[in-house]
Amino acid sequence: MSTSLNAIDALQEHTCAAGADGQWTFKGTLVNSSDKAKTYTLAIAVTVGAAVQGHTLITETVQAGKSAEVSAENFAKTTGQAGTCEPVVSVEDAS
Amino acid sequence: MKKPIFAAALLLSLAAGSLASSPALAVDATPPPPAQATETANASTAGAETPGTATVTPSPSATTAESPQPAGSVDPAQSEPALPSVAPSPSVTPTPTGSPAQSVAPSATVTPAPSATPSPTVPSAPAPIVVKGAIGVKWRAMNGAAGPLGAPLANETCGAGLCGQTFKGGTMYSTAATGAHPVLLTSGHTGPYWYANGRGKVLGYPVTDEVAVPGGTVQKMSTGRLIAWSGQGTYQVWLRGAIGGHWNTLGAVSVLGLPVSKETCGQRNGGCYQKFAKGYIYWSPASGARAVRPGNYAKWVGVGGLPGALGYPTSSETCGQPAGGCIQRFQGGAIYWSAGSGNWVTKGGIGARYAAAGSTRSGLGYPTANEKCVPGQCIQSFQAGYIGWSTTGGTRIYSMTECAKLNNGRSRYPTYGANRVLLTFTQGYGRSYATNIYCVRVAGLYVADWKTDGYVGASGFKAPGVPSGPTRNLYSPTGSYSVTEAFGLGNPGTQLPYRTLNPRSRWGGNPWTATYNKYFESSSWVGWDENMWYFATRASHDYRQGVVINYNRPNIVQDAGFAIFLHMNKVPTAGCISLDDWAVVDYIKKSKPGDRIIMGTYGALFR
Known part of the structure; x- marks a missing residue:
C-alpha cells in the first residue's frame, strides 16, 4: 500500500460554497489516471480565521482510468457566506 | 678621588653607630683612616669661626683634649646612658658666628658635663660642642636643646659636601643642595625606622624633613628611599626602583597612599610587588610596574x-x-x-x-x-x-533579551531546570501577535538562540490558571509547559519522540471521550477532533512540523482545552503558537524531552 501525501491533483473541477443560509456544499470529480484502482480520502473543512466551522470526510474508490463524482452537503455552517473551504486528498491503493 | 667617598662614609657612619665605643660596632661601620677623617673634616669646616668645631675627629683613635672620646662617638640610640650630660636649655647659648658675607649661621656652644673618667692627662675642661651653620639654624628652629633633637653629642663633621652632627634625640645632616634635615630618634616616626634599618649606610642621609602627608608622614633619603609611616607601620619606598618610581609617577601618596608593606620579590617570573594603602604595584621584567x-x-x-x-x-x-x-x-x-x-x-x-x-x-x-x-x-x-x-x-x-529574566528571578514561571525554554508572550490580553524567544542554557545562564515573531490564539491568552477551553474559542493558555513529543510529515532530526502523521492521524477534541487531548488514529473525523493529516497537508501546512505543548496533559481536565501545539503557518491560531517554518524546524531539531515553553502575556510572565 502506498499513500500519497497530497493527491490534490486527482480532484478536478471541484466547487465549495455556502448557500444563503450559510450551509456549505462541496462537489468535485476524482480522476484516477493510474493503472490501478485507488481509494481516495477527501478531507474538507471550512474555516473562518483559525476557527473550523465544519468538516467532512469522503472516501471513494476509483477504478483505474476512471473518474467519480463526489459531494457533501451541509457539512459546515457559517454566519453569512464568508469562509474558506479547502479540501485535501490522500490516496492509497484500493484493497 | 677616594677622599670624598671616605668622608661621606664617615658621616653616614656617625649615625650608623660606627663610632660607638664598642669595637665591634666600629668594625662594622668601617671607619675611615684617622688621617683622612681629620683631613676631610678640616677641609669642610674651613670657614668655621670656632676653632674647636673644626677639629672633631670622630674616630676612637683620634681622641684629643678638646674632644673627649665619648662625645663624638656615642651612638645615641645604643649608648644613651653613657652620653655626656648636656646642659639644660638655658646653657645653650646661641652666639652669632661668622660674617654675613660668609653666610655662616649662628652657632651655639654647649658645654658638656665632665666625663665620668676624665683623662688625667687632660687638665683643662673639655671644649664646648658647637652647633653651627645650616645645622645650627635648623636645630635652633627646632627649639634647640629643648626641641626634639635635644643637646648635641658631638661637633659637626663634614666631608664631600655633607655635614652631620649627632644629637641626643637624633642626627642632623646638611648639604648645600638639600639643606639641613634631621633624623629623629625618638620623637619622629621615620627616624626610628632609619636607625633600625641600616641608617645612613643603607638608607642614606635625609634630604627632607619628616613631613606630614595624608595618612602619615614621609621622609626622603639621599639613596632615593622614602621612609613612610602610617598607622599600619613604617615601610620604605625605593623611588629609584621600578615600583617606587611608578608609585611616584602616578602621584605618590595622593593616588595610592602610603606603603603598608615592604617590597616583596620572588614572585612569579621574577616579579615583585608592594602594597599601598590604596592599591598595589606589581612589577615583572616582562610587564613592567603597574598599579592595581x-x-x-x-x-x-x-x-x-x-x-x-x-x-x-x-x-x-x-x-x-x-x-x-x-x-x-x-x-x-x-x-x-x-x-x-x-x-x-x-x-x-x-x-x-x-x-x-x-x-x-x-x-x-x-x-x-x-x-x-x-x-x-x-x-x-x-x-x-x-x-x-x-x-x-x-x-x-x-x-540581551527576556531570557535574562530566567536568570535573575524576574520570571514568574519556573523552568524546572530545562536546558531550552521558548518564551512566547504578547503585550497584553486580547492580542495574538507574539514575541518568541528561544532561550538556551549555556553554562547555567539562559541566552537567546533566536528571537522571532509569531502568533498565539486569535483571542489572545487566558489569564494564569484559567483554562483556555475549546479551540473554537481561540484562546491560548498561560503557563510553563513541558515539551515531550513532536509530529509532522517527516522527522527533521529531533531527539524528541517523533510521530509521523498519516491520513488517520487525529487529536481528540471531544470532551468526555477517551481520546480527549490525546493522539489517536481513526478513519473518521468526528466533531471537535482535529484531523492532523488535514492540517499537515492543506496548503498552509500548519502541522507539517509541530510540537505538542503539554497543556492539560498528562492529567487531563475535560473541556479545559486540547491540541495546544507549536506549529507552522504563522497566523493567529485556535490556541496554538505559530511560527515561521524555519523556526519550527530549528526548534524541533534542537529540542529534547524536558524542554519547556513558557507562554502568556508579558505581564503574566515577568515581574
Whole structure:
C-alpha cells in the first residue's frame, strides 16, 4: 500500500460554497489516471480565521482510468457566506 | 678621588653607630683612616669661626683634649646612658658666628658635663660642642636643646659636601643642595625606622624633613628611599626602583597612599610587588610596574591573582572609556569597570571575542559578571548581552533579551531546570501577535538562540490558571509547559519522540471521550477532533512540523482545552503558537524531552 501525501491533483473541477443560509456544499470529480484502482480520502473543512466551522470526510474508490463524482452537503455552517473551504486528498491503493 | 667617598662614609657612619665605643660596632661601620677623617673634616669646616668645631675627629683613635672620646662617638640610640650630660636649655647659648658675607649661621656652644673618667692627662675642661651653620639654624628652629633633637653629642663633621652632627634625640645632616634635615630618634616616626634599618649606610642621609602627608608622614633619603609611616607601620619606598618610581609617577601618596608593606620579590617570573594603602604595584621584567587599585585587585585575586590566568598587569588602569569607565589589561585578560557595572574580568576566548567586538565601545557595553564555566561551556554577561563559548561552537555573542529574566528571578514561571525554554508572550490580553524567544542554557545562564515573531490564539491568552477551553474559542493558555513529543510529515532530526502523521492521524477534541487531548488514529473525523493529516497537508501546512505543548496533559481536565501545539503557518491560531517554518524546524531539531515553553502575556510572565 502506498499513500500519497497530497493527491490534490486527482480532484478536478471541484466547487465549495455556502448557500444563503450559510450551509456549505462541496462537489468535485476524482480522476484516477493510474493503472490501478485507488481509494481516495477527501478531507474538507471550512474555516473562518483559525476557527473550523465544519468538516467532512469522503472516501471513494476509483477504478483505474476512471473518474467519480463526489459531494457533501451541509457539512459546515457559517454566519453569512464568508469562509474558506479547502479540501485535501490522500490516496492509497484500493484493497 | 677616594677622599670624598671616605668622608661621606664617615658621616653616614656617625649615625650608623660606627663610632660607638664598642669595637665591634666600629668594625662594622668601617671607619675611615684617622688621617683622612681629620683631613676631610678640616677641609669642610674651613670657614668655621670656632676653632674647636673644626677639629672633631670622630674616630676612637683620634681622641684629643678638646674632644673627649665619648662625645663624638656615642651612638645615641645604643649608648644613651653613657652620653655626656648636656646642659639644660638655658646653657645653650646661641652666639652669632661668622660674617654675613660668609653666610655662616649662628652657632651655639654647649658645654658638656665632665666625663665620668676624665683623662688625667687632660687638665683643662673639655671644649664646648658647637652647633653651627645650616645645622645650627635648623636645630635652633627646632627649639634647640629643648626641641626634639635635644643637646648635641658631638661637633659637626663634614666631608664631600655633607655635614652631620649627632644629637641626643637624633642626627642632623646638611648639604648645600638639600639643606639641613634631621633624623629623629625618638620623637619622629621615620627616624626610628632609619636607625633600625641600616641608617645612613643603607638608607642614606635625609634630604627632607619628616613631613606630614595624608595618612602619615614621609621622609626622603639621599639613596632615593622614602621612609613612610602610617598607622599600619613604617615601610620604605625605593623611588629609584621600578615600583617606587611608578608609585611616584602616578602621584605618590595622593593616588595610592602610603606603603603598608615592604617590597616583596620572588614572585612569579621574577616579579615583585608592594602594597599601598590604596592599591598595589606589581612589577615583572616582562610587564613592567603597574598599579592595581583595590577594586581591580579583588577581582584579580578572585580569578586566581598572579598565579592565575590573568598573570601580571600590563597596563595601568585607563579611564575615560565610554560611560566614564576604566580598563586595566593583564597578561591574560583585562578588568573593566564602570559605575553602572562594577569591576569584572574578561579573559580567554570570551575576552578575545569581546575585544574583537570593540569591548566597551561595542554594543555589549561593560561586563556585569565574570565568566561562568561548566565542563565544555562558558558564559559571561554584559550590560547588553552575553558572550558564550563552547568547545564545539567557539564563541558567540548573544543579545540581551527576556531570557535574562530566567536568570535573575524576574520570571514568574519556573523552568524546572530545562536546558531550552521558548518564551512566547504578547503585550497584553486580547492580542495574538507574539514575541518568541528561544532561550538556551549555556553554562547555567539562559541566552537567546533566536528571537522571532509569531502568533498565539486569535483571542489572545487566558489569564494564569484559567483554562483556555475549546479551540473554537481561540484562546491560548498561560503557563510553563513541558515539551515531550513532536509530529509532522517527516522527522527533521529531533531527539524528541517523533510521530509521523498519516491520513488517520487525529487529536481528540471531544470532551468526555477517551481520546480527549490525546493522539489517536481513526478513519473518521468526528466533531471537535482535529484531523492532523488535514492540517499537515492543506496548503498552509500548519502541522507539517509541530510540537505538542503539554497543556492539560498528562492529567487531563475535560473541556479545559486540547491540541495546544507549536506549529507552522504563522497566523493567529485556535490556541496554538505559530511560527515561521524555519523556526519550527530549528526548534524541533534542537529540542529534547524536558524542554519547556513558557507562554502568556508579558505581564503574566515577568515581574
